[in-house]
Structure formats: structure tokens, C-alpha cells
Amino acid sequence: MIEIRAVTRSYGAFKALDDCSLAIHEGEFFSLLGPSGCGKTTLLRMIAGFDNPTSGSIAVDGQEMVGVPANRRPTNMVFQSYAIFPHLNVEQNVAYGLKRLQLDPAEEKRRVDEALAMVSLDGLGKRGAHELSGGQRQRVALARALVMRPKVLLLDEPLSALDKKLREQMQVELRRLQQAVGITFILVTHDQYEALAMSDRIAVMFGGRIAQIASPKEIYQRPVNRRVADFLGGMNFVKAEIVEENGSSITVNTLGFGRITTEKPKAFTRNGAGATLGIRPERLRVLWDNATAMHEVSGTVVERHYFGEITHLIVEIPGLEKPLSVTETNDFGADDIPIGAPIRLGYDRDALVAMAE
Amino acid sequence: MTALKRLLPGGNSWLAAYAFLYIGFLYLPVVFLPIFSINTSASPKFPLAGITLQWYRDLPKTPALIDAAWNSLIVGVSAAILATTFGILAARAITRYRFPGRRPIHGLIMAPLVLPEVIVAISMLLVMLQLGLSLSLFTVVLGHVLICIPYSMSVLTSGFEGFDRSLEEASADLGESAFGTFRRVTLPMVAPAIISSLLVAFTISLDDFIIAFFLTGTEATLPIYIWGQLRFAAKLPGVLALGTLLLIGSFLLLSIAEILRRRTARRTQSKGPQHG
Numbered sequence: 004m005i006e007i008r009a010v011t012r013s014y015g016a017f018k019a020l021d022d023c024s025l026a027i028h029e030g031e032f033f034s035l036l037g038p039s040g041c042g043k044t045t046l047l048r049m050i051a052g053f054d055n056p057t058s059g060s061i062a063v064d065g066q067e068m069v070g071v072p073a074n075r076r077p078t079n080m081v082f083q084s085y086a087i088f089p090h091l092n093v094e095q096n097v098a099y100g101l102k103r104l105q106l107d108p109a110e111e112k113r114r115v116d117e118a119l120a121m122v123s124l125d126g127l128g129k130r131g132a133h134e135l136s137g138g139q140r141q142r143v144a145l146a147r148a149l150v151m152r153p154k155v156l157l158l159d160e161p162l163s164a165l166d167k168k169l170r171e172q173m174q175v176e177l178r179r180l181q182q183a184v185g186i187t188f189i190l191v192t193h194d195q196y197e198a199l200a201m202s203d204r205i206a207v208m209f210g211g212r213i214a215q216i217a218s219p220k221e222i223y224q225r226p227v228n229r230r231v232a233d234f235l236g237g238m239n240f241v242k243a244e245i246v247e248e249n250g251s252s253i254t255v256n257t258l259g260f261g262r263i264t265t266e267k268p269k270a271f272t273r274n275g276a277g278a279t280l281g282i283r284p285e286r287l288r289v290l291w292d293n294a295t296a297m298h299e300v301s302g303t304v305v306e307r308h309y310f311g312e313i314t315h316l317i318v319e320i321p322g323l324e325k326p327l328s329v330t331e332t333n334d335f336g337a338d339d340i341p342i343g344a345p346i347r348l349g350y351d352r353d354a355l356v357a358m359a360e
Numbered sequence: 361m362t363a364l365k366r367l368l369p370g371g372n373s374w375l376a377a378y379a380f381l382y383i384g385f386l387y388l389p390v391v392f393l394p395i396f397s398i399n400t401s402a403s404p405k406f407p408l409a410g411i412t413l414q415w416y417r418d419l420p421k422t423p424a425l426i427d428a429a430w431n432s433l434i435v436g437v438s439a440a441i442l443a444t445t446f447g448i449l450a451a452r453a454i455t456r457y458r459f460p461g462r463r464p465i466h467g468l469i470m471a472p473l474v475l476p477e478v479i480v481a482i483s484m485l486l487v488m489l490q491l492g493l494s495l496s497l498f499t500v501v502l503g504h505v506l507i508c509i510p511y512s513m514s515v516l517t518s519g520f521e522g523f524d525r526s527l528e529e530a531s532a533d534l535g536e537s538a539f540g541t542f543r544r545v546t547l548p549m550v551a552p553a554i555i556s557s558l559l560v561a562f563t564i565s566l567d568d569f570i571i572a573f574f575l576t577g578t579e580a581t582l583p584i585y586i587w588g589q590l591r592f593a594a595k596l597p598g599v600l601a602l603g604t605l606l607l608i609g610s611f612l613l614l615s616i617a618e619i620l621r622r623r624t625a626r627r628t629q630s631k632g633p634q635h636g
Contacts, residue, residue, distance in 0.1 A: 053529055073532040086530035090548045099544075100534030151534060 004029040004187055005050065005155060010059035012045055012211075019045045020056070021211040027155075027189065027204075032181050034190045034198040037208035038234070043191045044159060046208075050189065051157050052076045063154060079148035080157040083164070085140045087132045093119070093143055094128035100151045118150035121180065138169050145177075149184065156181075158190045162197060174200050195235050199223060207231050224283075225266070228359045232281050239287075239327045241280040243357070253357050255280060258322035259300055265357050279358050284315070284328040286354035289337055289346060296349025302327070304344050314338045318346055393607060397600035402593065404600070415601040425602065428585035432566055435497055435581055439504035440561035446505070447512030447557055455520040466513075473510040480507065481574035488575065495577035503571040508561035515560055515617065519553025519624035552620035559617035563610045582606065 005027040012020040020042045027033045035043035048054045049061060052073030061068045063077055079100075088096050097115045106114070119125050122142035127135075135143065141161060148156055161177075162170045178201045181188045192198050198205050199219040206216045215227045226232035229240060243255035246262065254264040255278050263280070290296060305326055306317035314337040316329040329348060331337035340346065392404070400410035419425060453459075454466050472480060484503045493499055527549070531541040569583035576584065586602060589595040 051529075051533060053532075073529070074535045074537055078533075080530070080533045082526045082530055084524055084526050086524060086526040088527060088530070088545060099531070100536070103535050103540070147530075147534065 004031070004064065005189075006060075006062040006065075007046070007050075008060045008062075010046070010049065010056040010061065012042070012049070012054065013057045018211050020049075023059075023208075023211070023213050025206055025213060025216055027187060029187055030185050032178065032188045032190070032201055032203045034192060034202040034205045035208060036192055036195060036198040036205050036234075038193055040210075041208040042211040043193075043208050047080075047157050047159055047189060047191045050155070051078055051080045077154040078157055079151045079153040079155075080159065081141075081144045081148050081161045083159045083161070085144040085164075087135070087140050087143055087147075089132045091132060092128070093124065093130045093132070093135070096132065096143055097128075097147045097150050099147060114150055118146040121149060121184070122146045137165055138173070141165065141173065145180075149180075149186070153186060155187045155189060158188060160191055160193070162192075163194070170197075177201060199235070207234065209234075225356055226281070226358060229279055229281075232356075232358060237284045237328055237330070238281045239284065240325070241282070241323060243278045243280045245278050253278070255357060259320045260298075260355065263352065263355055265352070265355055267357065281356050281358055282327075282350060282354050284330040287327060287329045287348045287350050289316075289329065289331050289335070289340070290349045291335060294349075298352060299347050299349045300327075301345065301347045304340055304342055304346050307338070307340060307342060309338050314340075316340065316346075318348065390607065393600055394604045397597065397604045399597065402597050404596065415597040416605075418598055419601060419605075422598070424580075425585060425598075428580045428582050431497055431579050432582040435500050435504060435572070436562040436565040438501045439508050439565040440558045442501070442505045443508035443512045443561040444516075444554060444557045446509055447516045447561075448554065450509075451513055451516035451520050455517055455523065456525070469513055470510045472507050477507070477568075477570045481571045484571065485574045495575060497576065497579050499575040499577075500572050500581065503575045504561075504565040504568060507568065507571060508564050511560045511564055512557040515557045515621050516550075516553050518621060519550055519556070523549065550624060553624040556617040556620035556624070559613045559620075563613045563617075567606070567610055 007023060007025050007027075010020055010023045011018060023042070023046060035046060037043050045054060049056055050063075050068070052068065052071060052075075055069055059069075068076060088099065091099065094115055097118055098111060101111050101114060115128070116125070119128060122145050124139065124142050124146060127139070130139075132140075132143075141164075144161070158177075162173050165173060174197055177188075181201075190198070190201065199222075202219055204216060204218055205222050207214045207222060209230055214231050215222060217225070222231065223235050226235060226238075229238075232238040232240075241257050241259060243257045243263075245253065246256050247254040247264075248267070251267055252264055253267045254262065256262050257280060260280065265280075288296075290299060300320050302318045302320035304316055305319050308315040311333075313330050313332055316331060316337065317326045318329055319326040327348070395408070396404040397415060398411050398413060399408045400412045400414070401408070450469055454462060481503065484499075484506065488495065488499050488502070523546075527545055528541050531545045532538070536544060567583065568581075569587065572581045572584055573587070580588065582602070586599050589599045
């Protein structure tokens with residue numbers, strides 16, 4: 004559907020995008036995730052036609068897009084600022100792109116109404132651009148783009164201007180909308196939860212390069228390197244020594260967790276004998292009283308932080324350089340564990356992931 | 361604290377008195393103009409001898425005045441259009457692009473605003489003569505363009521500033537061509553600022569005496585005509601009547617210009633939601 008091949012964008016010596024390649028499938032909700040300045044917005048603007056790659060190609064539906072001006076591309080965009088035309092009302096904003104198609108007036112009205120209904124703005128057609136709330140402006144921007152029936156809808160941080168509650172509500176709505184219309188959505192965001200909650204697949208970007216492309220689950224559970232792991236949420240990193248490496252698995256030795264054989268990450272490049280193991284804080288669980296697990300480590304609680312539904316424990320394990328972070332639900336009284344108490348933690352083998360430095 | 365509170369109302373009334381005097385000092389002389397323009401007697405003295413609109417009725421019967429009015433109109437319209445055209449180009453460049461020397465260039469464009477007008481006039485006269493141009497309304501237009509550009513610029517930059525560039529991108533994204541985007545988005549949004557600039561520049565040109573005095577040949581503009589008439593005491597009431605009309609005209613034009621300027625600024629700058 005969308006083929007991005009070896010796209011590079013240089014500004015003098017600085018490379019905003021460095022040899023990026025990715026393929027996005029039809030009907031997919033795809034997210035470009037990364038910190039600000041990672042090149043995600045530049046890539047999106049190139050797909051829209053507001054910027055051109057220094058080298059490389061971008062094809063939509065097999066048609067080369069580089070050199071095609073924005074107004075002749077089968078893409079539409081929802082801007083970060085929404086870019087609602089302030090001199091037009093809601094209806095006129097939504098109909099803006101249709102005017103050029105010179106539709107029959109009844110047909111035009113039908114399509115505008117349909118688009119407004121899609122984003123639950125029915126009846127607000129006559130509202131002026133200044134009389135809209137932030138959430139409503141966002142919906143107008145969506146309707147204005149969707150009414151064009153694009154092959155690809157581009158969304159540039161569409162939720163970043165909304166408050167937390169509205170943002171979470173819009174995440175669900177956007178996902179539902181995308182599944183209803185079946186259009187390919189490409190979302191740019193720096194919010195990992197947003198990307199995880201909405202996407203079919205995510206490309207994580209750092210410094211103009213794509214670090215990993217995978218499903219939300221795989222990105223979260225099997226990050227290829229420390230940076231991706233760190234960006235996607237809390238992660239305990241444990242130094243390990245490679246004992247054995249073959250086709251698809253790797254055996255490492257750690258001081259705290261002992262000898263472990265685990266799946267070899269896709270982009271694993273061996274750097275001497277060292278490797279890093281990672282385990283997410285919620286994949287370690289507190290073993291109460293006589294409970295046992297196949298695999299466990301024991302240590303001492305050194306800090307405890309209460310977060311309402313969960314408690315965050317910092318546990319020192321003999322042999323590990325850094326204490327482990329553990330998040331535990333408060334059902335069994337994790338919020339009452341005394342500081343300094345001995346504690347046993349259970350985990351599954353597959354919760355430990357080997358990754359490149 | 362209480363002492364301060366007791367002092368404050370007193371302080372306020374002194375402030376009000378000061379403000380009142382200040383405004384009076386600024387505008388009282390201007391108020392005399394319309395008052396004496398309806399005086400039956402030709403000499404501007406209180407008490408008024410009687411009230412008449414005779415002097416206004418006589419205005420259209422003075423061919424020299426009609427000529428001067430035409431000249432002013434031609435000069436004003438030409439200067440306004442030229443100054444606004446240059447102003448649009450400069451204001452667009454200065455608000456839209458970041459280039460080396462942006463600030464100094466902006467400063468230099470605005471400088472005629474604070475240069476002594478008589479110096480500007482003499483310099484312009486020297487340049488025109490060096491260029492071998494004979495003095496005419498054309499040279500006056502050139503001079504007026506120079507002094508009008510800073511006014512046009514300040515109106516236009518305030519209108520263009522904060523113009524969200526993504527609006528033009530959104531238009532292109534929705535399939536509109538570059539020209540279509542200009543016609544359907546850019547122009548409607550900045551049109552009030554452009555009209556405002558035209559009105560301000562026209563008013564500045566209409567009211568200017570010094571530049572016109574130095575750069576015109578035999579054709580008089582309205583301020584030069586008025587200056588010429590002042591030599592004859594009997595012509596004073598006519599001058600006062602004409603002056604009153606100019607005053608009202610300028611006031612109206614500038615008010616409309618300011619309303620339009622504010623409207624553009626509001627349009628281009630209010631991106632966020634107004635409520636909700």
C-alpha cells in the first residue's frame with residue numbers, strides 16, 4: 004500500500020531522516036512513535052507532500068509520490084493545530100475539499116452530513132470556527148479529511164492538545180472510526196500509550212532512524228534494544244554474559260537470575276560477550292507466604308510508592324548492580340509491605356528478554 | 361495599609377483630572393476648527409457672530425480647490441496602492457521567513473516614521489533633481505510611497521503575524537492549487553489588513569504637507585492649497601471648513617482601518633478554542 008524505500012532527508016550535515024524503509028499495509032492503523040526530533044513528523048509530511056526526501060522513494064498504491072504536489076496526492080492530513088479555516092463555519096470547512104470536485108449540491112451536502120455524523124458533530128454544521136471547543140475542532144479536522152475519502156489518512160499528533168480524559172476517549176473513538184471506514188491511518192505520536200492502544204503496528208524511531216517495526220505487543224514485550232525498551236515504559240535492565248548463541252536462541256548467564264536460555268531478538272548483533280536482559284516491572288510478582296513459582300529471586304524492599312491501584316516497589320537483589328522495579332496490584336496488600344522486609348519475586352522465563360545494548 | 365487605602369481614591373481623582381487635561385491639551389485646538397468653520401464672521405474670535413453653513417456651500421464653487429482635491433485623490437490612491445503592494449511583499453517576507461538581516465531590514469523600512477520629515481523631503485528633492493525628474497504629482501507620489509510604507513508595514517505585519525502556515529498546507533492537502541489556496545484561504549484572511557493598509561496610506565498621503573510642498577511642481581494638493589489660502593484673511597473660513605472636512609474624513613478612514621486591522625489580527629491569531 005505505502006512503500007517507503009531508503010528515504011533520507013538532509014539539512015546540510017544534519018540528517019533528519021537516515022535511510023528509512025517501511026511498508027504499510029492497506030487498512031492498517033500504523034503509528035510512527037518516537038521522541039521529538041526523531042524524524043517522525045518529517046516522514047509524515049513527506050507522505051503528505053509538504054517535504055521531499057533528499058534521496059529515496061515513497062510510493063502509494065504502487066505510484067511514486069516524490070515530486071507529486073500535496074494537492075494531487077491521495078492522502079489527507081489532520082494537522083496538529085487542526086488548521087480549521089477560521090473564516091468558514093463547520094460545514095464550509097468540511098466541504099472545502101469537495102468544492103473542487105464540483106459535485107451536485109445535494110450530493111455534496113449528503114457527504115458533508117455523513118462526515119459530520121461520523122465524528123458525532125451532527126447539527127453543528129452552522130457553528131463558526133471560533134465557537135468550537137478543542138475536541139470539536141479536532142473532530143472537524145477529522146471530518147474535513149475523511150470526507151475526501153483518502154486512501155491514507157495522516158494524523159500529526161492529533162490528540163496532544165487535548166486534556167487527558169478527552170485524549171483517552173478520542174483514542175478509543177479514533178480506533179473505532181478507523182475500523183469502521185477501513186482507511187489506512189498513519190499516526191505520528193510521542194505518547195507510547197497512545198501508540199500501543201491504537202495501532203496495528205508501530206515503528207519506533209530515534210535520531211532519524213527506524214529502530215523497530217512490530218505489533219504493539221511485540222514492541223512492548225520484545226524490544227530490540229535498550230532504547231526502545233526504555234521509551235515504551237519501565238524496564239529493569241540486567242547485565243548478562245553470553246554463554247551460547249545459535250540460530251534462534253541465546254543462552255546467557257546473570258548474577259541475579261542465573262543461567263537463562265531465551266529467544267534471540269531479531270536485530271541482535273553481538274558485541275563481545277556482553278548482553279542485556281530486560282524484564283518489565285509488572286512481570287515480576289510478589290510471592291506471598293508459602294507461594295512458589297518456577298523461577299524466583301529474593302531480595303529486600305528498599306522503597307515503596309503508592310499509585311492508587313498499584314504499588315511500585317524497589318527491591319534490592321544480591322548480585323545485581325541496580326535494584327529491581329516491581330509493580331504489584333494492591334489486591335493483596337502490596338501497599339503495606341514494610342520497607343526493609345525480605346521479599347521473594349516470581350517470574351516467567353519468557354518475561355526475560357535479551358536485547359542489544 | 362489603611363492610610364494607603366484612604367489615599368487611593370484621592371489619587372484616582374487627581375489621575376482623572378490629569379488625564380482630562382492631557383486629552384484637552386491634545387484635542388482642544390482641533391475642536392476649534394469645526395467651531396469657527398460655522399462662524400458667520402471671517403475672523404476666528406469668541407463669541408461667534410452667528411452660525412452658518414455658507415463656507416461649506418462655497419467650497420465646491422472654488423475651481424482651484426476642486427483641482428487640488430483631484431490632485432490629492434490621484435496622489436493618495438497611487439501612493440496607497442504602491443505602498444500597500446510593497447508593504448505586502450515586505451510584511452510577508454518578514455513574518456513568514458527567517459533570513460539573515462531580517463531585523464535590521466525591518467528597522468530600515470520603518471525608519472522614515474521617525475526621520476524628520478523635512479530632511480526626508482529635502483533628500484528626496486535632491487535625488488529627484490539628480491535623476492533629472494521634473495517635479496510633478498508623480499514625484500509627490502514617490503515621496504508619499506516612502507513615508508506611507510512604514511504605516512502600511514505596521515498594519516500588514518500585525519495582520520500577517522501568527523498566520524498559521526498549516527492553514528495553507530491544509531488547503532493544498534484538500535486538493536486546492538496554489539492559486540486556489542491564495543484565493544480561498546490567504547486572501548480572505550488578510551484582506552481586511554490590506555484594505556486597512558490602503559486606507560491608512562491614503563490618509564497619510566492626503567494629510568501630508570511637507571513632502572508634497574517640496575516635491576510638487578505647479579500642481580497643488582489639498583494641504584498646499586490650504587497653506588496658500590492662509591495668506592488671505594478673508595479666505596480663512598473656507599480653509600476652516602475644508603480643514604474640518606479633511607479632519608472628519610481622516611478620522612473615519614483611520615477608524616475603519618483600525619477596525620479592519622483588529623479583525624484580521626483576531627482571525628489569524630486565535631487558533632485555540634474560545635471556550636469549552
